[in-house]
Amino acid sequence: MPREDNSEERKNRILEAALSVFARRGFDEARMEDISAESGVSKGGLYLYYKSKDAIIEALLRNMFSAEMGSVRVLLHKEGSVRDRILALTHTFANMIDRMSVAIPVMLEFYAIAARRQSVRDFLSQALHEYREVFTELFQQGITSGEFRETNADKAAMTLIALYEGMALIWTMDPHAFSWRVYGEQAVMYLLDGLRPQE
Amino acid sequence: MPREDNSEERKNRILEAALSVFARRGFDEARMEDISAESGVSKGGLYLYYKSKDAIIEALLRNMFSAEMGSVRVLLHKEGSVRDRILALTHTFANMIDRMSVAIPVMLEFYAIAARRQSVRDFLSQALHEYREVFTELFQQGITSGEFRETNADKAAMTLIALYEGMALIWTMDPHAFSWRVYGEQAVMYLLDGLRPQE
């Protein structure tokens, strides 16, 4: 009997290794052997924790998005104007650039397979739905407080999400041409300006 | 009279077939056999026109983006306010939904592999650069004419591009939750509103 159930720890170690390998090689080019080597778990051992390569991919999908969701949801209960909170979030993203440079390519691959794999599409549209709810509530706070004009908070939320996603995509394509700090924050400000009460 | 050189025609037939197969199966699951069957060109014949599967992927990449670029570039020389022209473009996108439902998943896959394939990344960042130039000039027209406030036209261009890309991505994830016509046009309007001259 193992002294301690380190099963969760092992699963996480595998997931971390998988993320790294997938970022480097893509899902299809990634070899279980690579994940084994990088995680320090033997090839056969991987199958004690995940029943297949696909199972690792799915677990990683869940893992990545639920981690991110956390950092967004806290926005709702922070102090300050909505504008400031959204700009702070944008700023946070800008500071996570290292983690993102690994995570974004993998996320893009998830988006790509979503188009043809129901289970992935379902998960991602559910995640989208959650982001949408959080941002909708946030914008609603701003509308109620008079910080923003009367408009459909849900549409504003979708717009912001699309903007974030689009910027991540552009950044992957050309990290040098797109400084998250300079362009990203300005882009969000254009949107926030567009939501200001009209005189 | 020699038969018309149908080499170009064949290459295009192959590319069309490839797009269809890639959309359905993804690059990795797509079989040369599938492309052969769908194009009507024999398996060995494909290699007379493209030297490898990767060569087909790259040719398709070029083909898809240069087609799209055309429809954007004409904006520059159209009549009317910049706002109207951009909204018209957005409207055009909304009407291309059928073609997009095939093309977008494939584009997402290009973005995904861009992260690890220099040649794809180079091409896409070049494409991005062109879009950026066109939209920058467009926004500059608006700033000059007083339609928009004084701001960095390039940043506005990047913002618009990111918005378009992000919306395409969201739409793929959940076509029902995201009506291009309703959400897409409103999203662009928020941005254009944010660019209006401040009183």
Add this chain to the structure above:
Amino acid sequence: MPREDNSEERKNRILEAALSVFARRGFDEARMEDISAESGVSKGGLYLYYKSKDAIIEALLRNMFSAEMGSVRVLLHKEGSVRDRILALTHTFANMIDRMSVAIPVMLEFYAIAARRQSVRDFLSQALHEYREVFTELFQQGITSGEFRETNADKAAMTLIALYEGMALIWTMDPHAFSWRVYGEQAVMYLLDGLRPQE
């Protein structure tokens, strides 16, 4: 277009190689690689002719039994007493010893898997059924002609078949202890004696 359809020839070459490999190693220990090497057909090529290892096994099953059935069926229309014809068949088996030393172990393996694979069991019980019909008709000829006493021809047929099968099995176990010529022919004679008209 290949000059000649040599597909059948290839399939047979593969089957011959498979028989040889299976006899030496058994179904499970036999490697597709072995069959490839012995048949001279590349590993991938095997799959052009048979869709799986199991498909080769099934094809071999059919092939082996239908070949054997032929040599039994001709008995019906031969000249001479039934006794002489059956002894001649037994003699024939004794002379096929070389081919049998390869085939019998493989047949035993078919019998072994029949117990747990419906398709194999169905095929073998059908083959049994055919043997039974042929031998039943043969014994009936002998009963009608007065060569044998009045008895159930079908039971006599089953007895003979069981005897042949049992002897093949014993022979495999210990070829030296069981001379087909000496023991086999005597065994059949005991049975034929047991069928003689009683005074």
Add this chain to the structure above:
Amino acid sequence: MPREDNSEERKNRILEAALSVFARRGFDEARMEDISAESGVSKGGLYLYYKSKDAIIEALLRNMFSAEMGSVRVLLHKEGSVRDRILALTHTFANMIDRMSVAIPVMLEFYAIAARRQSVRDFLSQALHEYREVFTELFQQGITSGEFRETNADKAAMTLIALYEGMALIWTMDPHAFSWRVYGEQAVMYLLDGLRPQE
């Protein structure tokens, strides 16, 4: 008082479980895991009693045949005519049908691997030799007593053994087509009739 040495009991439990698993799945498809589950002995524990899967197979081989041998050997010292004793044995086999339906498929697999595994072949030919001795002595009793005609008792023994084996094999292939009671007893009678003194 030290606990009874339950080593033998464990080994038997394992063997019973193995027989059941092998009958269901065949030697190759059978997993040590299955035997572990069915025997209640942990996977690692199996190796305390048997050093390998093959060792279990061999132990089972010995176990099965020595059990059967016992029931045959008692025939020698029973009362009554040889004919009656042999028919009684045949009858006994007919009544053991349930045990046989598990054991026979496994025995057939032993025969199949005998062709390529010396140790199995040696054991089985030794077992055959013992059966042969017993039946030879039995037939000799019948010849001596005048119940049978003068003939080679050893050949008669081999014939009977072959008949039993062959019937077991046929029965496995198609239990419905071959009623042990009806066909089996009649088959043995044909042979015994063939051994009767000739007038």
Add this chain to the structure above:
DNA sequence: AATGAATGAGTATTCATTCAT
């Protein structure tokens, strides 16, 4: 040019066996 039969490198997964506890 065109074909499609043939090739063989490449990889996810299984499972007998080991060994730290």
Add this chain to the structure above:
DNA sequence: CATGAATGAATACTCATTCAT
């Protein structure tokens, strides 16, 4: 003695590419 987590060797099968025709 007993356990079951961990190991890694071993193999059927696929498919991009080639090439004889």
